[in-house]
Amino acid sequence: MLVPQAAASTSGATAAKATTAAKTVQSTTAKAYPQLLRSLSLSQRIGVHKRNAHRYRSTLRFFRNHPGLLRSLEHRSIAHAAVHRATRGLARSAHSIDALRDEIARRQVRRLAQASPRTAICHVFGRYCQQALAVARCESGHSTTAQNGQYLGLFQMGSYERSMFGHGATAYAQARAAHKYFVLSGRDWSPWSCKPWY
Numbered sequence: 001m002l003v004p005q006a007a008a009s010t011s012g013a014t015a016a017k018a019t020t021a022a023k024t025v026q027s028t029t030a031k032a033y034p035q036l037l038r039s040l041s042l043s044q045r046i047g048v049h050k051r052n053a054h055r056y057r058s059t060l061r062f063f064r065n066h067p068g069l070l071r072s073l074e075h076r077s078i079a080h081a082a083v084h085r086a087t088r089g090l091a092r093s094a095h096s097i098d099a100l101r102d103e104i105a106r107r108q109v110r111r112l113a114q115a116s117p118r119t120a121i122c123h124v125f126g127r128y129c130q131q132a133l134a135v136a137r138c139e140s141g142h143s144t145t146a147q148n149g150q151y152l153g154l155f156q157m158g159s160y161e162r163s164m165f166g167h168g169a170t171a172y173a174q175a176r177a178a179h180k181y182f183v184l185s186g187r188d189w190s191p192w193s194c195k196p197w198y
Helices: 002-030 034-038 042-065 076-113 117-140 159-165 171-184
Strands: none
Touching: 042 076, 076 117, 076 171, 117 171, 159 171
């Protein structure tokens, strides 16, 4: 008699876990809190959706580890409902995370479009920031409107280079174009008359 009782106890515990998992998914789905989410920063919203995704994955992993619940006459309806909600919830969370990351990138581009030459150059050139600042100071005095014949902008790029690597009215656009040229040329400033060291 002890063995069947133990089996029944184990089965009951597993079923209880299944019910808890299903309720967790239902609760998470119901608690969207749209107003609360709107009050958070984009990065904080990503954190919320990541936590939701973690719960959904935990639910799906639980039922993968207990496939008998999906076949059980007693528990399969709630098990299948929980799996369905978790699958949909995980897809929604992943979509929300991607959308928020895209919006962060768009906002960063908009901020950088208004950035000063120094800020834009350092953002684009990273560890080569000081070198790039020195070259741009020598070439244009950090002026985005500087012109010397065909040579324009912060880094005084010629018409051919601009057609290859781009150009723009903002410091960010000009720094990005110059950085592409810089990388392609081997990061040694050889295309520029001005060098960081003099």
